[in-house]
Amino acid sequence: MNGKRKKRSGAPAADSAAGPSRRSFLKLSATAMAAPLLLNTRPGDAAVWITTPQPVFPPSPPTRPWLEELPRAIVPVPPADALDPSAEAQPKFDDKEAGREPHQRFDEIIAALGGPTLYALTAKAVPWRFHPDLPAQTAWTYVSDDDDATLPSTIFAEYGHPIVCRFHNELPKDHMGFGSPVISTHLHNLHMSSGCDGYPADYYREDKAGPTLQDIGPNGGKGTFKDHFYPNVYAGYDDWRAEHGGGIGDPNEALGTLWFHDHTEDFTAPNVYRGLAGFYLLFDHIDSGNEADPSATALRLPSHPYDYPLAFGDKRFDPDGYLFWDEFHVEGVLGDKVTVNGKIEPVLRVDARKYRLRLLNTGPSRFYEFYLVDTRDRLQRFTYIANDGNLLPAPLLDQRRVRLAVAERADIVVDFARYPIGTELYLVNRLRQESTRKPKDVRAPGTRVLKFIVDRPPPRQDLSQVPATLRPLPDLPTAEELARLKVRRWEFDRKNGLWMVNGRLFDRHVPRARIKQGSAEIWELVGESGGWSHPIHLHLEEGRILSKSVDDVEVPIPPHERGRKDVFELDQTMTVKVLVRFRDFHGKYVMHCHNVIHEDHAMMVRWDVEVDQDA
Structure with missing residues (x-):
């Protein structure tokens, strides 16, 4: 549905508009320039373009696939020197530290x-x-x-x-x-x-x-x-x-x-x-990061070096091969190259055993639907164990696809022991997208973004497993308790060429909601227009999806979204009702569209958690 949907009764609560300087900047960016202009950059630096409101970006130069290899194992950041908290962490120890409030608790x-x-x-x-x-x-x-x-x-x-x-x-x-x-x-x-x-x-x-x-x-x-x-x-x-x-x-x-x-x-x-x-x-003691953990509570999922994070980002390069960006256009730039840990079309050599692959969509705008295929594009199976960083109650077995909006994560387990040494597999994206507004459709065979080569037996026995139970979900309130919770409605829309929430731009100084610490609320996240998809991110706490509907017709919640989440995709005219708690800490936080181009153009709200003075 591409048209504007009729608003339901009940106007959103009045929110303070953004300040004049912010609004002026956004109006300038919305109308940008009458002609394209390339700003000068130094050799080796990235190019920046100011363009028309509806620019046609040149394609990135062609690149040959599978020329570079990712490291066989990641190297975690080592701790720094020992920290004396009384001297360094809580009070400032010199004037080089930027301003910050004292660390809570x-x-x-x-x-x-x-x-x-x-x-x-x-x-x-x-x-x-x-x-x-x-x-x-x-x-x-x-x-x-x-x-x-x-x-x-x-x-x-x-x-x-x-x-x-x-x-x-x-x-x-x-x-x-x-x-x-x-x-x-x-x-x-x-x-x-x-x-x-x-x-x-x-x-x-x-x-x-x-x-x-x-x-x-x-x-x-x-x-x-x-x-x-x-x-x-x-x-x-x-x-x-x-x-x-x-x-x-x-x-x-x-x-x-x-x-x-x-x-x-x-x-x-x-x-x-x-x-x-x-x-x-x-x-923690359940997901311990040690597949040989003798504890009865440990899941023994594949662990380092077979626990491998993969960050995907869409990029576009100018005709000379330098990273390209349009700073002013409110719809941003959709990359036509996909980087994996900063590399285009890399190779990852793997042992013939189970791996935990942690998939992350860093954005800025492209959505993905990944499939694992062999050299003849035949679909392969894997196990889906976590969404948005949260282990599911039970693994989803025999999966063939995983969809990621911007900022979403998915942990999957692939058993490369199923394949002979020398096997080549590919992670492909079959979700077509032609603008930053929304994905289009799924079409095979898709674009290959990462090549796996199963090139050796593991040097030691694979002790990892994927048990039938992962991590139970916290109890939900009863229906009667949910009915008593405050409901807030947040409408994500585009007005006068600008991205807005409840008809207003982000104001860094003014909270749009004041929430009592320790409370719980139901937030209705509403996509008001049919032309865009918005991945909405809430800071501080995970949420639980209570329902999803499209044009007021309830739709099923996919199995991988029935756990705890922090990114909620509003697919065009969708409404997602989310249970959110506000516990343990207070102060200023934000909610925003994680298509970060929309965020930078003010599709964000500040909300404050306040300590109950009577507590």
Whole structure:
């Protein structure tokens, strides 16, 4: 249905409009320029174009497939030096740190769990080659102090063991081209305090601070780094401790596959497009990251080096082979090349055994529907175990496809022991998409994006398994309890050429909802137009889909979406009702479309969790 659907009764609550400077910028970007213009860039840097409102982008240069190999195993980011929390993590120890509020519950949590481990990552420009047929150029990425540049970096973390992650900003201040050399890093979707969540206006560098940091800290909010406290406790920490007298929360609330990325206001899309993204894999006594774990509670899923994260991103290159972006067009750029961990059409050599593949769509705009095929395009089977980083209650067996909207994750287990040594397999995308607005249809044979070669027996016995039960879901409220919850309606639409929520643009200073900490609500996420698909992301907490409908007709919830999620795809005129809780932490958070071009053009809302003063 492409037409505008009739609004249901009941207008959305009044929300404050965005400020005049923000609105003026967006109106300029919506009407852009009358003719295309290429901005000058230095050799090796990415090209930036200002274009007409409906530009026709040139195709990327051709590339030959399967010329480069991904590393056989990822190398996790090592911890930095030991951290003295009294000297470094909670109070500022010098004036180089950007402004931040004191870490919520820091003293309480480290007293219960022990001092945090320090990780240090630096956002910087690095030499990179997306493909041997394209020129060397620069990418932006997070690099650990003693690590060569990789796309993406990966941290291994564990529930019950807090982390302080120190994000340095060494992006070039004299940067030319698209993107902005300031950062505000969001760990999607860890349960944590607002000051560490990567609020879009909390960006910083040595000589600049975002508008929501400018009154914080000794240096007016500016700084070369910022510490983020990741407590690694389960959501519902307070409720669990009140009921059980201790512990770190309900393990049924655990997350597994998380990712961190830049979230700078107005520049999330180009900064992530340049490479500012990484994985954060979180383990516990159930999903322990050790397939030889003797504990009766451990699932013994395939573990490192056979636990392999794969980040997919759509890219477009100019005729000279440099990364291309349109900074101003409100519909952005749809890439015609797919990178896998920063490489186009790479090869991954695998042992003949089970692998856990963690698939992530980093965007900015392309949706995927992946299939595993052999050289004759015959479909192969795999097991689907997790969606959006959350283990499902039970594995989905004999699967042949997995669909990913932007920012969605899917963990699958592929048993390469089923194939003779020398077998070649391909991960293909069969979901056609011709604009940033929405996917079109599924058509075989699709585009091959990653080649697997089963090239050797495993050097040791495969002890991994996929048990029949993975992780149970937390209990839902009863029907009577759900009926008493507050319902908020959020309409995602395009008005006057601009992306809006409830008819308004993002205002960094004004919350559109004030929510009592510890409460639960039902949020109706509504696609008001038939011309677009929006993957909607809620910060702080996972949600549970209660129902999905299209034009007021209820539709089934797919099996992989019946667990806990943090990205909810609104496919055109769809409404998704989601149960959301707001526990343990307070402050400012956001919800936004994770087609990050829409986010950068203000399809985002601020909402605040507030402490009950009477509690």
